[in-house]
Amino acid sequence: MSDWLTDTRDSYDTVAVSYADQTRDLLGGLPHLRAALRLFAEEVRGxxxxxxCGPGTITALLDGLGVDVFGIDLSPAMIALARRNHPGLRFEVGSMTEPxxxxxxxxxxxxxxxxxxxxEVPAVFGHFREALRPDGLLQLGFHVGDETRLKTQGYGGHPMRVHVHLRRPERVAEWLRAAGFTVEAQWLLGEDGAVLFARRG
Incomplete structure (x- = not known):
């Protein structure tokens, strides 16, 4: 496993409980993200x-919207939390760097x-495209910017070591098109977030 993957897995194992506590009700104050989630649920097929997926909050919300959904996360501690908190749903340990x-x-x-x-982003998008059925829908959410930050603690002050890459929507859209996706929409969320909708071409 690459060093950055190991660091990311270990960091989220460390903060899993506090992360789940701090983000459980986050969408309550984010109506545009709730709308993006509802639109995804309405448009997706299969x-x-x-x-x-982290502790499974979004997975559970999609399930509540009638979506047949399962969660994948790099962190075994996050998956254990998700399984405990949402016992009727399926969660697996895995990495987006693999099929x-x-x-x-x-x-x-x-x-x-x-x-x-x-x-490594182009390879990740390649895995996404391979997994998606024809006309399959992809939704990405990410931080917007032009820098990489090293996060050394978070979610209650626990130690972490993860690099956080801030990217422009235009750049992410270029990667998606190169991987064989059609970008359908780009939503800016204030000044520091974005959601992209894309379909497998």
Whole structure:
């Protein structure tokens, strides 16, 4: 496993409980993200992989919207939390740097691509495209900017070591098109967030 993957896994294992506590009700104050989630649920056809699902909050919300969804996360501690908190849903330990375990109609990756280095993003998008059925829907959420930050603590002051990559929507859209996706929409969320909708071409 690459050093950045090991660091990311170990960091989220460390903060799993406090992360879940601090983010459980986050969407309550974010109506535009709730709208993006509802739109994804309305448009997607077939099973959905929530990649980088963390403690399963978004997975459970999609399930509540009628989506056949399962979660994947690099952190075993996050997956253990997700299974405990949402026992009726399926969660698996896995990495977006590897092929997804099955064909799906949709993929959602909210603020999980932010830890993937630039030179590995095209391969990740290649895995996404391979897993998606024809006309499959992809939704990405990420931080907007032009820098990489090293996060050394978070979620209650616990130690972490993860690089957070801030990217412009235009750059992410270019990577998607190069991987064979059609970018359908780009939503800016204030000044520091974005959501992209894309389909497998």
């Amino acid at each position: 099973p959905v992989a929530d990649v980088g 997804l375990p099955e064909a799906v109609g949709g993929i959602i990756a909210w603020w999980s691509l932010i830890h993937v280095p630039d030179d």
